Amino acid sequence: xxxxxxxxxxxxxxxxxxxxxxxxxxxxxxxxxxxxxxxxxxxxxxxxxxxxxxxxxxxxxxxxxxxxxxxxxxxxxxxxxxxxxxxxxxxxxxxxxxxxxxxxxxxxxxxxxxxxxxxxxxxxxxxxxxxxxxxxxxxxxxxxxxxxxxxxxxxxxxxxxxxxxxxxxxxxxxxxxxxxxxxxxxxxxxxxxxxxxxxxxxxxxxxxxxxxxxxxxxxxxxxxxxxxxxxxxxxxxxxxxxxxxxxxxxxxxxxxxxxxxxxxxxxxxxxxxxxxxxxxxxxxxxxxxxxxxxxxxxxxxxxxxxxxxxxxxxxxxx
Numbered sequence: 001x002x003x004x005x006x007x008x009x010x011x012x013x014x015x016x017x018x019x020x021x022x023x024x025x026x027x028x029x030x031x032x033x034x035x036x037x038x039x040x041x042x043x044x045x046x047x048x049x050x051x052x053x054x055x056x057x058x059x060x061x062x063x064x065x066x067x068x069x070x071x072x073x074x075x076x077x078x079x080x081x082x083x084x085x086x087x088x089x090x091x092x093x094x095x096x097x098x099x100x101x102x103x104x105x106x107x108x109x110x111x112x113x114x115x116x117x118x119x120x121x122x123x124x125x126x127x128x129x130x131x132x133x134x135x136x137x138x139x140x141x142x143x144x145x146x147x148x149x150x151x152x153x154x155x156x157x158x159x160x161x162x163x164x165x166x167x168x169x170x171x172x173x174x175x176x177x178x179x180x181x182x183x184x185x186x187x188x189x190x191x192x193x194x195x196x197x198x199x200x201x202x203x204x205x206x207x208x209x210x211x212x213x214x215x216x217x218x219x220x221x222x223x224x225x226x227x228x229x230x231x232x233x234x235x236x237x238x239x240x241x242x243x244x245x246x247x248x249x250x251x252x253x254x255x256x257x258x259x260x261x262x263x264x265x266x267x268x269x270x271x272x273x274x275x276x277x278x279x280x281x282x283x284x285x286x287x288x289x290x291x292x293x294x295x296x297x298x299x300x301x302x303x304x305x306x307x308x309x310x311x312x313x314x315x316x317x318x
Contacts, residue, residue, distance in 0.1 A: 026063035168285035
């Protein structure tokens with residue numbers, strides 16, 4: 001965003017001031033919010049205009065309006081300030097009972113639905129001022145994604161777009177640390193009274209209409225790979241983007257779906273669903289809490305990881 005030759009001249013306060021003026025649309029209000037004088041704001045805006053070679057804000061009878069360039073800078077500057085804020089917060093001693101930090105956790109929504117609701121409740125009790133953002137992660141389908149389906153999620157960790165990821169991974173590059181939470185396997189979910197609950201054969205499984213959770217609508221998953229090895233196939237009658245939507249669809253249809261067991265344990269009664277074992281063998285997934293080694297040196301991230309481990313019941317599943 002800034003020419004490198006100018007970086008040594010940039011005071012971070014200038015970016016804070018820019019962001020505040022952009023939000024307020026008024027020099028005097030921005031000055032009041034920053035606890036400085038309007039003339040100090042005007043002086044700093046002059047420095048910013050020189051740095052960016054743009055007027056940035058144009059005066060009007062009702063305040064100031066941003067130029068096109070200022071609007072373009074709005075999101076990048078806000079992102080810079082947010083990242084700096086997170087860095088500074090991570091450098092300070094962490095006290096969960098008083099901290100007002102904001103943590104970002106990424107996970108597939110099937111994991112979030114079964115784990116994050118009780119985690120949020122525990123968070124409210126132990127850290128009432130801490131905020132939590134949940135980001136939906138799904139495996140990629142670009143070239144090479146089958147070998148490294150969670151590469152995009154790992155990159156988000158490295159960029160610190162997220163503090164912690166909860167993913168079905170067995171191995172990781174050495175620059176990451178992982179804590180095992182639990183083993184997850186898939187079961188066949190359906191509405192109560194569905195005929196498949198009585199047959200449960202592989203033939204009946206293949207003949208059934210299937211529902212598949214697929215963020216991009218791709219009608220293939222590990223189930224199709226396993227069936228393909230036996231020369232079999234199924235019909236995916238519908239794809240939905242989230243596991244929670246899958247639960248709702250199953251409760252009002254004759255479709256069946258392979259869904260995480262832990263999700264069904266949490267929501268089957270609410271949606272009137274039943275679950276039986278998959279008629280085809282598959283190795284369980286290892287669900288792990290993942291962060292970069294650099295991130296876990298942050299006392300706040302380390303505390304959050306421990307909280308997730310406790311909530312997952314990993315001690316009971318060891």
